Amino acid sequence: MxxxxxxxxxxxxxxxxxxxxxxxxxxxxxxxxxxxxxxxxxxxxxxxxxxxxxxxxxxxxxxxxxxxxxxxxxxxxxxxxxxxxxxxxxxxxxxxxxxxxxxxxxxxxxxxxxxxxxxxxxxxxxxxxxxxxxxxxxxxxxxxxxxxxxxxxxxxxxxxxxxxxxxxxxxxxxxxxxxxxxxxxxxxxxxxxxxxxxxxxxxxxxxxxxxxxxxxxxxxxxxSRGLTENKEEAIDKFLKSLKNDLLLYIKDNFKNCDLKTMSKHFHFHPNYLSNLIKKEFGKNLKDILTELRMAEASHLLEKSDRTIESIMEQVGYTNLSYFYKVFKKQYGCTPLNYRKGIDK
CATH class of the missing domain: 2.60.120.810 (Jelly Rolls)
Structure with a gap:
């Protein structure tokens, strides 16, 4: 009983x-x-x-x-x-x-x-x-x-x-x-x-x-529902400040950044951080990192005479074929052709 x-x-x-x-x-x-x-x-x-x-x-x-x-x-x-x-x-x-x-x-x-x-x-x-x-x-x-x-x-x-x-x-x-x-x-x-x-x-x-x-x-x-009314303003303020901190961290560490390391830095659970990034930026961490890495790679191709292998490592990749694949998807051509097009 x-x-x-x-x-x-x-x-x-x-x-x-x-x-x-x-x-x-x-x-x-x-x-x-x-x-x-x-x-x-x-x-x-x-x-x-x-x-x-x-x-x-x-x-x-x-x-x-x-x-x-x-x-x-x-x-x-x-x-x-x-x-x-x-x-x-x-x-x-x-x-x-x-x-x-x-x-x-x-x-x-x-x-x-x-x-x-x-x-x-x-x-x-x-x-x-x-x-x-x-x-x-x-x-x-x-x-x-x-x-x-x-x-x-x-x-x-x-x-x-x-x-x-x-x-x-x-x-x-x-x-x-x-x-x-x-x-x-x-x-x-x-x-x-x-x-x-x-x-x-x-x-x-x-x-x-x-x-x-x-x-x-x-x-x-x-x-959660009960706390919404008296906590929402403080949480929105917290999230606005946090969004800026997240973006700054990603930009400064895009070469070696990953969800696990970033979670430890901000003292967040990885599931929470992944969800938060998607909500605040409209895309996941992998896509944000890819955009930043490709932007840096294109900049180095334009402004330097470094080898493509060197540029690949500089932006955080270790596999050349994968780097070519990601770059071509982003810009519609290979890194080599991208550089040749600029030289013309």
Missing amino acids: GISSYNELIAYLENITRTESRILDSEEKFHSIKEEYHTVNYPDIKNKIIIMKKDKEGIFTSFPNEEVIKDKFTIRVKRRNIHFPKHRHQYIEIVYVLEGRVIQNINDQKLEMGKGDICILDKNVQHNSEPLNESDVVINMLLTPEFFDCVFMNLLSDDNHISNFIVNSLYSMNTTQKFITYHVEEKTTLHVILESLLKEYFSEKTRSFVAINGYLLIFFTEL
């Missing part, structure tokens, strides 16, 4: 916190993390641990445990009796307040969250939360980037800058990422989806990950 109502869900989650309290009161090591390498038991999940250790900068970093690596997604009740130092994750965390409140310190900014508030923390955001009161019920959802690979990358095909921006902000390769906050109004689609997701997940005997994946997909879709 699964959890069928919100009241049943709250009662189930509160029972978990009461069980933890009894266990944690007798375990000094749960109250604070002080060692260079430390593991913490989660009593509500059998034989599962979360792993935290200091990185080279002295910052505690939480790594996905076996459960999260295997399932790529998990939901936990936020602990009332464990004090965690400021730390960051190697996965994405979604904090949702069902009852009461929680105060989070994120990137040296204090954020007070009340009932219905969501905070989505990207990887590597430094944060910690202040102790909860007995009436507070808060859950954490943990998602690995691989989970987005499997489930959410189709959001990138949505013709919507907001969706693309949200997915990228969650799945960026940057080491100093941001967070997203949003308030979920009761009885909205987003509220119903979140409640359904939690009831499904904590109904362990009847749990369906197919249903959970579906709820999460709708959750991010609805979140």
Whole structure:
């Protein structure tokens, strides 16, 4: 028998916190993390641990445990009796307040969250939360980037800058990422989806990950819509500035530029960057690079006496026959005939 109502869900989650309290009161090591390498038991999940250790900068970093690596997604009740130092994750965390409140310190900014508030923390955001009161019920959802690979990358095909921006902000390769906050109004689609997701997940005997994946997909879709009105102006401004930066980078690096290298430079997921370039320039990166390389090749043929092989290498090609093929498609003649035509 699964959890069928919100009241049943709250009662189930509160029972978990009461069980933890009894266990944690007798375990000094749960109250604070002080060692260079430390593991913490989660009593509500059998034989599962979360792993935290200091990185080279002295910052505690939480790594996905076996459960999260295997399932790529998990939901936990936020602990009332464990004090965690400021730390960051190697996965994405979604904090949702069902009852009461929680105060989070994120990137040296204090954020007070009340009932219905969501905070989505990207990887590597430094944060910690202040102790909860007995009436507070808060859950954490943990998602690995691989989970987005499997489930959410189709959001990138949505013709919507907001969706693309949200997915990228969650799945960026940057080491100093941001967070997203949003308030979920009761009885909205987003509220119903979140409640359904939690009831499904904590109904362990009847749990369906197919249903959970579906709820999460709708959750991010609805979140995109909800954020559109109050975020669109800022995102449009961001994209306008970004378009100039992208074009400048491509022009400066057209010889060796590729999607993977460019993604690392801008701290973007390759799928997001590819989609963004197509939206902003009306063509894909390969076509833009070809145009720039051919323009430079024609310029060198006109203004220099360098060999065609030398020019080919200068503009980023290594195969002469392929270079001839691309050049002929662009200008209707071979590089040699192009040069001869100019000489006449």
